[in-house]
Amino acid sequence: MSLEQFRRLRDFIYEKTGIYFPDSKLYFMERRLHQRMEALDIYDLNMYYSMLRYENNGGELQAFIELLTVNETYFFREFNQLKCFAEEVLPEIVRRERGPLTFWSAGCSTGEEAYTLAIILSEMLGPENLARCKIVATDIDNKVLAFARKGCYGDRSTRHLPAPYLERYFEKGGFELRVKDELRSLVEFRRMNLIDPDEMRDIRDVDVIFCRNVLIYFDDQSRRQVALDFYQSIKAGGYVFLGHSESMSRITSIFQLCRFQNAIIYQKQPAR
Structure with missing residues (x-):
């Protein structure tokens, strides 16, 4: 060529x-x-x-x-960010928001991130608050979405999972571990192209977006377009998690940089 x-x-x-x-x-x-x-x-x-x-x-x-497209991921990847989400961001959102809570895994690949978020919600929230939670997980790749919907994972993906989580949220499926139905029910997988504005408009009123190690494959113009669409999708006061080596500040200034104890993330200006 x-x-x-x-x-x-x-x-x-x-x-x-x-x-x-x-x-x-x-x-x-x-x-x-x-x-x-x-x-x-x-x-x-x-x-x-x-x-x-x-x-x-x-x-x-x-x-x-x-x-x-490259799809290498595993459960509880970039643990400090997840600790920030679980212990700092999630309690704030649950206190502030009274209605449904929506969490978006954008560029979800084979589903480990989405199911990780489901585990965190299940561990951190009581039944009443968990009942109002939904995780939307999107990717452009139909094959990885089919894999994610099956919810079956090997040792490489599950190597960082604590033993109690393996017992509570997984069951044996041959040589693999299968995500239990009660956890799978929290996640909705959809095919989505992040630079298609019509598709992006389908997701609104999101509380937290995880888009980690996805925008590195885009050029500056596409990153900015995705960031602007995220801004429209997320609630006032909502948060965006990027990969630890990524920076929203280099893409656009519409999100505020927030320094938490465990991570640096980005927030849409809260309503006044």
């Missing part, structure tokens, strides 16, 4: 998803491109590009995007 061909394909993927691949990713994309073309018995790059661009149902574009 020539640099010109890579850039044409790269720009098309960016247009559709907001995910940007710099020139240094040429060989990464080329390997996955060859893998997909061989599976379809196509040996002409222009023919495959035309299929991606003009296929009516978008199925092949979705398949190629799923090959390009």
Whole structure:
């Protein structure tokens, strides 16, 4: 694949998803491109590009995007942030809000983050407050969403789970652990493209957004668009958690930086 061909394909993927691949990713994309073309018995790059661009149902574009996205995660990842959520942010929100509580795992991958949030809510809240909680978990990749809905995980994903949580929230499923139904019922998985404003408008009145290690795959313009859409989705006083190496301040100034004991996160201006 020539640099010109890579850039044409790269720009098309960016247009559709907001995910940007710099020139240094040429060989990464080329390997996955060859893998997909061989599976379809196509040996002409222009023919495959035309299929991606003009296929009516978008199925092949979705398949190629799923090959390009990286999905490495595990339960209780970036523990200090989760401690901040559990011990500092969540009690404040429960005291302040009287109605339904919504938590959004944006870019949820195979579901470990969403189920981690469900465990935290179950541990920290009594039955009355837990009953008003909902977790919405979204991703652009249908395959990882199907995996997440099954809720079956191996040792690599569950290695940081305390033994009492394994006993309370998981059951044996062959060589894997399966999330129990009562925990799964807290989470709704949806396919969503974060740079599609129409899809983003479907989620409103969110109390906390977790979008960790997702925006690093976007360019500055797409990051800003996503941040603006998050601002519309979240309640006044709501919080956004990014990855520990990410900074909302470098994207936009519309969120306030908040320094808690266990983490630095971002808040939409509270109502006065």
